[in-house]
Amino acid sequence: MSYKDTLLTPVKIGEKTCKNRFFMQAMECNDEDANGNPSQMTIDRYVNLANGEAGMFSLEAISITKESVSRNSQLTIMEPNRVALKNLVTEVKKASPDAIFIFQLTHAGELSNPDFSRRVTVKPLYGYGGDLLSEEEVDKIMDAFVLAAEIAHDAGADGIDMKLCHGYFGSQILRPYNDRKWKYGGSWENRSRFAFDLYERIQKRVNDKNFLIGSKISIWEGFPGGFGTCAPDSPVIDLTEPIALCKGLEERGAQFFIQSAGSPSITISLTQIDKTIPYYSYLHQYFANEIKKNLRPETVLIGSSFTPYRNGKNKLCAVSPEDSSLFGFGAQCVERKVCDMIALGRQSFADPHLPRKLREGKENEIKWCTICDNCLELLIQQSKIGCCTYNKFYTDELVRTRKEKGALQTNHT
Numbered sequence: 032m033s034y035k036d037t038l039l040t041p042v043k044i045g046e047k048t049c050k051n052r053f054f055m056q057a058m059e060c061n062d063e064d065a066n067g068n069p070s071q072m073t074i075d076r077y078v079n080l081a082n083g084e085a086g087m088f089s090l091e092a093i094s095i096t097k098e099s100v101s102r103n104s105q106l107t108i109m110e111p112n113r114v115a116l117k118n119l120v121t122e123v124k125k126a127s128p129d130a131i132f133i134f135q136l137t138h139a140g141e142l143s144n145p146d147f148s149r150r151v152t153v154k155p156l157y158g159y160g161g162d163l164l165s166e167e168e169v170d171k172i173m174d175a176f177v178l179a180a181e182i183a184h185d186a187g188a189d190g191i192d193m194k195l196c197h198g199y200f201g202s203q204i205l206r207p208y209n210d211r212k213w214k215y216g217g218s219w220e221n222r223s224r225f226a227f228d229l230y231e232r233i234q235k236r237v238n239d240k241n242f243l244i245g246s247k248i249s250i251w252e253g254f255p256g257g258f259g260t261c262a263p264d265s266p267v268i269d270l271t272e273p274i275a276l277c278k279g280l281e282e283r284g285a286q287f288f289i290q291s292a293g294s295p296s297i298t299i300s301l302t303q304i305d306k307t308i309p310y311y312s313y314l315h316q317y318f319a320n321e322i323k324k325n326l327r328p329e330t331v332l333i334g335s336s337f338t339p340y341r342n343g344k345n346k347l348c349a350v351s352p353e354d355s356s357l358f359g360f361g362a363q364c365v366e367r368k369v370c371d372m373i374a375l376g377r378q379s380f381a382d383p384h385l386p387r388k389l390r391e392g393k394e395n396e397i398k399w400c401t402i403c404d405n406c407l408e409l410l411i412q413q414s415k416i417g418c419c420t421y422n423k424f425y426t427d428e429l430v431r432t433r434k435e436k437g438a439l440q441t442n443h444t
């Protein structure tokens with residue numbers, strides 16, 4: 032089978048059919064209006080993504096509260112946002128009725144920006160801190176997640192990604208580092224209670240077998256006590272808990288998982304692979320493979336970190352450009368059941384129309400992400416975010432940001 036055939040083959044996710052193997056990742060753009068509603072810019076962006084023909088795509092991280100957020104113009108999903116979110120889904124569905132459009136629900140926890148919101152924590156992490164959360168406060172956070180899931184369903188979204196990745200609240204509570212003696216810490220049973228109970232409560236509240244539920248998970252956070260390590264003070268990889276998490280969520284109705292790794296504010300090069308070390312992406316495919324082997328055959332595993340492979344023009348050695356390209360290697364991963372779908376993050380910014388171009392045989396028109404990570408710089412600087420290489424608006428935004436706030440040294444230069 033050619034890579035084109037493989038990547039354009041439909042796949043079942045729960046009761047739905049995804050028309051191809053492309054998943055466009057949640058990508059925060061920080062351009063919402065003052066009420067946390069999608070602005071016209073937000074709507075246009077997702078309509079454009081829908082026109083690009085990815086089988087499935089996610090709304091960027093949408094916060095279940097205004098109190099603790101990481102971006103100053105972040106989307107929120109609370110009672111007052113109901114109508115605006117319905118409007119967003121209507122516009123997206125008009126553009127692509129058969130696409131699967133999910134919402135990524137989040138709470139920033141210790142990554143909340145104290146400049147404009149309340150930083151909270153399950154156990155203060157060195158260099159981060161935050162107000163220590165009580166059990167009652169966590170119960171309230173769970174209530175807000177359940178309400179958010181109901182609003183997403185009511186808005187017409189096809190499902191939700193209960194975010195358990197990248198160091199946000201859902202991953203903070205799961206970590207071995209959370210060894211505080213409380214209802215949500217210490218033993219695995221306690222640390223997994225938040226995710227497991229939430230899935231059960233959401234299923235009960237939404238009660239619709241057509242509504243997908245799944246999670247993006249950092250399988251290994253890459254620092255001592257992070258998720259996927261063997262002890263509260265060790266960085267050593269141990270996949271026992273990530274596998275137990277996925278199996279436990281699967282038992283509670285999860286139909287898909289999006290594999291990820293790292294906690295960007297701590298281990299950024301694990302999440303967004305640097306162009307100088309593209310082979311770190313292989314770690315992602317290793318994690319995907321380990322999780323996939325432990326899932327039911329019908330549970331869809333979406334593998335991450337395919338952007339660095341590009342059109343084969345990467346710094347990988349001992350492999351041909353064709354075999355190491357995003358399409359070539361992505362298709363191999365699908366064919367060998369390392370994962371069922373491939374997720375694109377930065378590449379979805381660079382060219383939201385990649386799937387359509389592949390279908391139409393216009394591969395030579397694809398704009399490949401250069402992995403300059405200027406979009407990441409915009410994110411860190413709290414500016415409006417998009418691709419600075421191929422979209423003039425964001426090139427100008429980068430120039431303006433550097434003038435006003437100074438150039439930022441990421442480790443991705």
Ligand SMILES: Cc1cc2nc3c(=O)[nH]c(=O)nc-3n(C[C@H](O)[C@H](O)[C@H](O)COP(=O)(O)O)c2cc1C
Pocket residue numbers: 056057058059060091092135196197247291302303304335336337338339374375376377378406407410416
């Ligand atoms: C600007 C920017 C915004 C992002 N926003 C989100 C987000 O809202 N939710 C999330 O789970 N990951 C987010 N990510 C991470 C990506 O979804 C993805 O996991 C990561 O970039 C690795 O994939 P890639 O190599 O295909 O870019 C963001 C990344 C970037 C660069």
Ligand code: SF4
Pocket residue numbers: 377378380381399400401402403404405406407417418419420421
């Ligand atoms: S700004 Fe750079 S890293 Fe970001 S999407 Fe564009 S080309 Fe890729």
